[in-house]
Amino acid sequence: MDFNFFEFIDIASLLFLAYGLIIITGYIFLALFSLFELRDYKRKHNFKDEVALLQSSHLPKISVLAPAYNEEANVIENVRSLLTLDYPSFEIVIINDGSSDNTLQSLISTFDLYLDEVLYFSHINTKNVRGIYSSKHQAYKNLKVVDKENGGKADALNTGVNCCSHDIICCIDVDCILERDALLKLVKPFLNNDKKVIASGGIIRVANSCIIEDGRIIKVRLPDTFLARAQILEYFRAFLMGRMAWSRVDGLLLISGAFGMFDKNTVIESGGYNPNTVGEDMELLVRMRRLMRDKNIPYTVSFVPDPLCWTEVPQSWKVLYRQRNRWTRGTIETLSLHKKLLFNPKYGVLGMLSTPYWMFFEWFAPIIEFIGIIFLFFMFIFGQLNGQVFLIFFGVVYTFSILFSTTALFFEEYSFQQYKKPKYMIRLLRTALLEPILYHPFVMWAAVKGNIDLILGKTSWGQMTRTGLSNPSKTKTKN
Secondary structure, eight states: OOOOHHHHHHHHHHHHHHHHHHHHHHHHHHHHHHHHHHHHHHHHOOHHHHHHHHTOSOOOOEEEEEEESSOTTTHHHHHHHHHTOSOSSEEEEEEEESOSSSHHHHHHHHHTEEEEOOOOOOSSOOSOEEEEEEESSGGGTTEEEEEEOOOOHHHHHHHHHHHOOSSEEEEEOTTOEEOTTHHHHHHGGGSSOSSEEEEEEEEEEEOTTOEEETTEEEEOOOOSSHHHHHHHHHHIIIIIIIIHHHHHTTOOOOOOTTEEEEEHHHHHHHTSOOTTOSOHHHHHHHHHHHHHHHTTOOEEEEEEEEEEEEEOOOOSHHHHHHHHHHHHHHHHHHHHHTGGGTTOGGGHHIIIIIHHHHIIIIIHHHHHHHHHHHHHHHHHHTTOOOHHHHHHHHHHHHHHHHHHHHHHHHHHHHHTOOOOSHHHHHHHHHHHHHHHHHTHHHHHHHHHHHHHHHHTTOOOOOOOOBOOSSOTTOOBOOO
């Protein structure tokens, strides 16, 4: 059969159109499910319940695990902030992952630490532990510092799992800022649940430009830069409209590595964090869910929409590129490692809905979009591009993108209203107008390059240089 170039163009155009319509339909359903979940959450939870919980003596004990690599500039302030969390019984385990600066020395001198001959169990294989430190002061009795050889974030968290004392662990980034009641709200799903709760996650908010004192957000302010504001919109869509919807159908595949709570025994039984992937947080949760289904144990993964954790997002295009490149590689690695789940009815929502969605609309979407742009270019070269049809199609996609971001802003106003000033919302709306043209193509290319880098064998985590939240003149690098 002879190849007909024009028929090929027609078929390809229809395929791209069908794919776009499916994505738009999926986003509409995500928005609807998220709205229902937010509504139900607001009805069920109130401040009085939290006060009663705080006074309870039956709350489970929690171990807060925080890896630290070259965090000398901020680690003391961050640990002091963690020590003041409102929760009856918890310990803080700082894992010094072979820092080359004075992170460990600063902790030892500030909190009067001594080398403690405590026993710990090597449930998960990790790099060598050099020592475990405790404080001589009663005020810091719940602080533990583990010094180990450098092995990366996943290895550091596994060390923390081995060395911590309690059955519920909360894994955080040491440079994140937690609300005082963060543990109290995140532990709620673990209480009086009909199913075994293996993990609970919360919304991550952008701390750039916020006023911070003593490790606390004193005043929420909108960032001055377009790049940071675009990421605020992106986080609104991802958390308020994405993960809320997946929580509704119990299909969450990802809990942010910046702030998540887990059942320690399930983490250990699953083998802990995988140090051989750059997406260790997503891969662990998928492996835990897979374990529960294989053992036929009724379980659930919960999501809390309260703004409990604040973090600094990339301020430069270069750092943003590295981050999104790494996120893409982590997603691909996770889906590849757990390809058995794909369209497998044995795994329920996880196999029939979650993993197919992540493959077709998270992994493949930027690739298909990039191919679509090249396709449009060739259509233009060969005179097959109808200008009027193109403008209509572009207008529909652009308008839907703005409406989707506007809906995310509505969800923010409907839920927790962190950006209270009207001028903030106006600036975010203006950002939404520019984001599809300036921000989205860049993120798409970073994802496409992530696919290429993975094929070429790139496995590095990438340096994430930050300007710092407490002092803009300080910079720090993550391993």
